[in-house]
Amino acid sequence: MNVPIIDLKANYNSVKQEVDSAIQNVLDDGAFVLGKYVEEFERNFAAFCNYEHAAATNSGTAALQLALIAAGVRPGDEVITTPFSFFATAEAISLCGAVPKFVDVDPETYNLDFRQLDGALSKRTKAIVPVHLYGQPADVDEIVDFADEHDLRVIEDCCQAHNAVYRGKKIPVAGTGCFSFYPTKNLGAFGEAGIVVSSDDELIDKVKLLRAHYERPKNVHNDIGYNYRMEGFQGAILNAKLKKLDEWTEARRNNAKLYNELLKNLESKITLPKEKSYVKHVFHLYAIQAERRDELKTFLEGKGISTGIHYPTPIHLQPAYEDLGYKEGSFPNAEAISKKILSLPMYPELAREQIEHVANAIREFCTTTP
């Protein structure tokens, strides 16, 4: 049996009619860049998150960069974040001319450990970017308390956590969050797309200026901006797919529950994801830890099961950040996790038999290797 890590075709087939007619509408109206479908999506997605305003961009990276600039992050400032995320989290900080300052992660949730924030603070610290990794919200309340105490902005990286809930509130919790709609995400476009959601109307307005050459009124540019506009096709497709997000989120959670049940006897050999009691994890990824991770990955490949590693190298050890002076040993938790982490197949359309096949294969590996 073949079990891909993600199945974008199955996902398309489950919304084919709605998506096809959304695409046709864009063609008929010629609304190719921003325009009415993107505006409709901004309203719908903001409302979905229980916010009033959002600004659509052409990627999650662009959303993070523009939100940081609009929040006042300037060249030479420092922004605290996690070393255990996709590279784009730190990259967005660098794109503002600011410097990422990393703090280690909690070994259970893999999210930024708020207890270590103090060690990264300096006079130049301007903001904190927590990431809701794999779909599990970070400890936002404690992070916001720290930020308030030191007059810092909090911009949440929600790129992997659409529809996640923290203490009864949908993310973003602290007021401003950035999402990616890269095709593999829980809500995926058919191309590149992202959005900033915020309760700060001025910030949203600034992002809208920045994403389109800082032009207002027409032909007047009061500052240097970017071309980070969302395409009409993506807005229309995302509008159609958003209606399914609750259903898809529940399917992901049910799949995770089944993995948990089938794998729980193997907990002496592998570590399962730990969902905190006060959050709703949306399982963008279902990642386990295994001592012999690389062997397990190869073994599963032999059984037709594809897996992923998110992420094999923590950001502070990436060549691009060599000049920041971090070393192996700087963040022991992130480094240890990166050596053992393995993402199993996870998507809403995953069938029970496929999950059983994955679990059986992992059991076979665990019981036949020392």
Ligand SMILES: Cc1ncc(COP(=O)(O)O)c(C=O)c1O
């Ligand atoms: C945690 C995180 N941050 C940022 C990004 C960047 O989003 P995008 O690929 O849409 O630029 C991604 C996804 O790729 C992500 O997973």
